[in-house]
Amino acid sequence: MTVRGLVKHYGDTKALDGVDLDVAEGTVRGVLGPNGAGKTTLVRILSTLLAPTAGHATVAGYDVVRQPRQLRRVIGLTGQYASVDEKLSGWENLYLIGRLLDLPRKEARRRADELLERFSLTEAARRPVGTYSGGMRRRLDLAASMIGRPAVLYLDEPTTGLDPRTRNEVWDEVKRLVGDGVTVLLTTQYMEEAEQLASELTVVDRGKVIASGGIEELKAKVGGRTLRVRPADPLQLRPLAAALDELGVTGLAGTTVDAERGAVLVPVLSDEQLTAVVGAVTARGVTLNSVTTELPSLDEVFLSLTGHRASSPQDPLPATTSEEAVAV
Amino acid sequence: MSAATAAPAAGVRTDARISPRAHLRHTGALVRRNLLWIRQDPESMFDAVLFPVVFTLLFVYVFGGSIGQSLGGGQDAYVQYIVPGLMAMMGMNMAQGVGTGFNQDFNTGVMDRFRSLPIGRGSVLFAKISVEMVRMLIATAILMVVGVLVGFDITNWPGLFAAVGLSAVFGSALMWVFLTLGVVMKNAQSVQAMGFLVLMPLQFGSSIFAPPQSMPGWLQNFTEYNPLSALADSARGLMVGGPVAHDLWMVLAWSVGITAVMAPVAIHKFRTKT
Numbered sequence: 001m002t003v004r005g006l007v008k009h010y011g012d013t014k015a016l017d018g019v020d021l022d023v024a025e026g027t028v029r030g031v032l033g034p035n036g037a038g039k040t041t042l043v044r045i046l047s048t049l050l051a052p053t054a055g056h057a058t059v060a061g062y063d064v065v066r067q068p069r070q071l072r073r074v075i076g077l078t079g080q081y082a083s084v085d086e087k088l089s090g091w092e093n094l095y096l097i098g099r100l101l102d103l104p105r106k107e108a109r110r111r112a113d114e115l116l117e118r119f120s121l122t123e124a125a126r127r128p129v130g131t132y133s134g135g136m137r138r139r140l141d142l143a144a145s146m147i148g149r150p151a152v153l154y155l156d157e158p159t160t161g162l163d164p165r166t167r168n169e170v171w172d173e174v175k176r177l178v179g180d181g182v183t184v185l186l187t188t189q190y191m192e193e194a195e196q197l198a199s200e201l202t203v204v205d206r207g208k209v210i211a212s213g214g215i216e217e218l219k220a221k222v223g224g225r226t227l228r229v230r231p232a233d234p235l236q237l238r239p240l241a242a243a244l245d246e247l248g249v250t251g252l253a254g255t256t257v258d259a260e261r262g263a264v265l266v267p268v269l270s271d272e273q274l275t276a277v278v279g280a281v282t283a284r285g286v287t288l289n290s291v292t293t294e295l296p297s298l299d300e301v302f303l304s305l306t307g308h309r310a311s312s313p314q315d316p317l318p319a320t321t322s323e324e325a326v327a328v
Numbered sequence: 329m330s331a332a333t334a335a336p337a338a339g340v341r342t343d344a345r346i347s348p349r350a351h352l353r354h355t356g357a358l359v360r361r362n363l364l365w366i367r368q369d370p371e372s373m374f375d376a377v378l379f380p381v382v383f384t385l386l387f388v389y390v391f392g393g394s395i396g397q398s399l400g401g402g403q404d405a406y407v408q409y410i411v412p413g414l415m416a417m418m419g420m421n422m423a424q425g426v427g428t429g430f431n432q433d434f435n436t437g438v439m440d441r442f443r444s445l446p447i448g449r450g451s452v453l454f455a456k457i458s459v460e461m462v463r464m465l466i467a468t469a470i471l472m473v474v475g476v477l478v479g480f481d482i483t484n485w486p487g488l489f490a491a492v493g494l495s496a497v498f499g500s501a502l503m504w505v506f507l508t509l510g511v512v513m514k515n516a517q518s519v520q521a522m523g524f525l526v527l528m529p530l531q532f533g534s535s536i537f538a539p540p541q542s543m544p545g546w547l548q549n550f551t552e553y554n555p556l557s558a559l560a561d562s563a564r565g566l567m568v569g570g571p572v573a574h575d576l577w578m579v580l581a582w583s584v585g586i587t588a589v590m591a592p593v594a595i596h597k598f599r600t601k602t
Contacts, residue, residue, distance in 0.1 A: 047444045069346070072446040083437030087368045088361060099357035100445045102350060128368055144441070 001029075001046070001152065001183065005055035008041050008207075015041040017207035018055070023200070025151075028184040030198030030215070032191065032301065038207040039187035040080065043156045046185065047077045060151050060183075073101070076145030076182075079156025083141065086130040090121050090140050093129060094147060101148040115143040119173060135166030142173055153177065155186045159193060171196050192295045195219070203305060211305045220269050222296050222304040227266040227277055230289040234262050240286055247280050262289075346448050354447045358455030362429075366459075376463045379421065380471035383414055387537060388478050395538050404479055411475040412563040413536040415468065415491050416556065419499020420531075422464040424523045427506025428516045429456050434601070435515055449598070457503070461496065468492055487566035494566070494579060498559050501583035504590035511597040536560040555582035 003021035007014070016038045023029040033039050044050040046059055048068035057064045062071040084093045091112050098108030116125045119139040124132060129140060138158060145153060155174065159167040174197055178184055188194050194201050194215065201218050203211040211218060219225075231240055237257060241264045245255040256265045268274045274293070281288060296304070346354075366373055387410045388403060396406035433439040433452070442452050472482070482488060506523060513519045531537070533547060534556035540548045551557045558578035565572035 044440075049440055049443055069446050072444060075444065077441065077444045079440075080437075083441060085361065085438050086436060087365045092361070092364055096357055096361050097441070097445065100354055100442070100447050102353070102446075 001057070001059045001185065003042075003046070003055070003057040006042070006045060006052050006057055007054040008038075008045060008050065009053045014207045016045070016052070016055075019204070019207070019209055021202055021209070021212075023183060023185060025183050026181045027200060028178055028186055028198045030194035030201040031185065031187045031204055032189070032194050032201055033187075033204035034189060034302075036206075037204045039204060040156055041207075042204075043077070043079060043154045043185065043187060047075055047154055048072060073148065074151045076148065076150035076153040077156075078138075078141045078145045078158060079154065079187075080160065084129050084137070084144050087128055089126050089128055090116060090132070090136075090143075091125040093140065093144060097144050097147045103147075111147055115146060119143045133166070134162050135169050138162065138166070138170050139173060142170070142177070146177070150182065152183045152185070155184060157187055157189065160189065167193075191301055195295060203301065205302065218301075219296075222301045225268055225274070225293045225295055227268050227274060228258075228263045228290075228292045228294060229266065229277070229281060230261070230263045230291070232287040232289050236286050237262060237264065240264055240281065240284070243284060244277060244280060247276065268293075346446070351448050351451060354451040355454045355458070358451055359458050362455055362459035373463070373466075375421070376467040377470060380414060380467050381474050383417075384411065384471065384474045384478060387414075391538070398539060398542055407475070407479045408481070408568050409539070409564070410537065411471065411480045412491060412567045413560045414471055414475075415567070416495050416498075416536060416560040416563045417531065418464050418468050418471070418492070419495035419497070420502055420527060421467065422460045422496070422499045423502040423506045424520065424527075425460040425463060426453075426456050426503050427510035427523065428519045429460070430507055430510035431513060431516045431519045434511065453507075457500075464496065464499070465492075468495075481568075484567060484569065487569075491563040491566040494559065494562060494576070498555070498579055498583050501586040501590075504587055504594045507594040508590060508597055511594065511601055530554060530556050534560060555579060558582070 001021070001023040003019060006016050006019040006021075008016040019038070019042060021029070021031075021042075031039050031042065041050065045052050046057055046064055048064055048071055051065060059071055060074045062074070064071060084090075085096070088096065094112035094115055095108050098111050099105070103111060113122075113125075116122050119142060121136060121140060121143065124136060129137060132140065142158070158174065159170050162170065171193070174184070174186075178197070184197075186194070186197055198215055201211075201213065201215045202209055203218070211221070213221075229240070229244075231237055237259065241255055241257045244264060244266050255267075257263075258265055266277050268277060278291065388407055392403040392406040392410070395409070396402040396404065399405040399409055430439075430453075433442070439452070443449065472480075472488075476482065505526075506519065509519045509522055513522060534540075534551050534554045536556055540551040540557070543551065555578065558575040561570075562572050562575035562579055564570060565575065
């Protein structure tokens with residue numbers, strides 16, 4: 001996928017203001033940005049739903065403006081907007097899409113059964129989609145975009161509005177698809193989602209690319225993860241902080257103490273640093289309550305990349321903390 | 329990604345053109361979808377079933393006696409008057425159904441899914457029209473049954489079918505108006521409300537329900553040029569006898585005119601829908 005100088009104006013509003021993007025075959029490119037950054041506009045142009053004002057894009061060798069019909073045969077779209085029919089059953093939705101993709105009846109039936117099985121929806125196959133839970137719906141959405149065995153898959157905020165458990169289910173499915181060699185363009189508002197699924201990341205804001213590169217590279221730029229270490233004995237807090245500071249493994253920001261919650265915060269850039277911190281704690285013989293890692297929020301990413309906060313205020317993010325229970 | 333490495337999976341065709349047979353197949357698959365809607369949600373047929381029953385009974389028994397007198401008869405005379413009038417409205421209901429259905433598809437994101445598939449964009453529309461036409465025919469059949477039960481005489485079968493056809497022709501023209509509303513308006517309720525606001529004065533300010541002779545002069549002038557009057561009068565002429573030609577031409581002219589103006593608008597709005 002190659003995108004060059006893509007521009008989309010709505011009157012005076014510049015939804016996209018010259019976006020360049022490359023996605024290598026079989027990789028996952030995350031596009032991270034706040035609401036209104038232009039993520040959905042980008043996906044809509046790349047899936048032929050919208051004509052760009054200027055610039056051009058080729059996906060799977062087809063020009064999005066000049067060869068939309070060929071392109072539509074090789075893409076799958078799952079998103080906030082493109083959706084399934086709530087009044088039909090899961091099976092009927094998949095069968096319909098199979099038929100619209102010119103699969104013979106028998107093949108369309110087989111494919112619907114197969115994908116329902118794969119996405120663990122067989123039991124709900126005959127129920128109207130309106131009765132599905134949020135997670136089941138997203139899984140059906142994914143199944144629907146896989147009917148034509150697309151070479152390129154667009155996932156437009158696939159987990160926005162899902163609870164953490166359901167979100168993990170969807171992530172697992174996406175990872176399986178990527179394992180099958182599908183090229184994925186994923187838009188998201190969550191650094192954690194990008195880290196889970198993408199290998200390359202592009203950060204967009206107000207229709208412009210503000211950073212682009214490998215996910216590790218960008219994480220290093222924004223300060224990686226923060227390790228939150230809670231000693232069992234609050235009196236240990238400050239000595240531990242001093243010791244960890246001396247260790248010198250910290251990332252961009254120094255070690256800080258969150259006295260209120262009784263934790264030492266250590267920014268780390270790599271798994272090795274994380275291990276070194278835990279090792280240092282063990283070496284001192286300090287008993288810990290918990291060790292957790294936190295990813296930077298979208299706001300922090302923006303702050304470190306641009307010096308300003310994400311341009312549109314948004315709902316509080318779901319917890320970007322992944323508990324890694326470490327018994328010490 | 330380069331073209332060479334993007335070989336699509338076996339079984340997926342890569343040509344750009346959509347053959348007429350493929351169009352037919354796509355439309356068929358989408359018709360099936362719309363029929364499944366009705367099975368899933370039988371209430372959606374209520375309007376088709378109830379409209380002719382309720383309106384016929386309401387108008388015949390509530391207004392029939394008094395309006396019938398001005399027709400030089402009684403309730404029986406009014407039955408012969410109102411049934412063709414209601415017949416004329418069938419096509420408008422169909423048009424409204426297509427518009428609201430389209431609007432729902434846009435709002436639920438289903439249309440985006442369809443538009444990202446390699447099908448002709450007309451297929452979705454043709455499927456919707458086919459199903460609404462079937463709904464209209466069912467409603468028409470019910471209207472005729474109820475009409476006969478309250479005393480309507482079917483004297484001219486070819487005329488009856490011609491009236492149904494004319495109602496469908498005018499409805500198809502009006503459909504472009506509702507498609508435009510369907511694309512532009514925020515939700516199905518507003519499409520319906522807007523349709524109601526536009527259609528209701530046109531329907532009542534016409535010769536559909538009552539002869540205009542007793543109306544004030546300005547309203548008579550309005551009814552005279554109202555295409556719905558021409559539609560109702562020609563349906564009457566075809567079904568129960570009387571002059572037809574002039575009104576028939578008026579209806580056809582209006583249909584062509586509305587289509588010529590609104591079809592490009594609807595298509596333009598559809599294409600540029602963001």
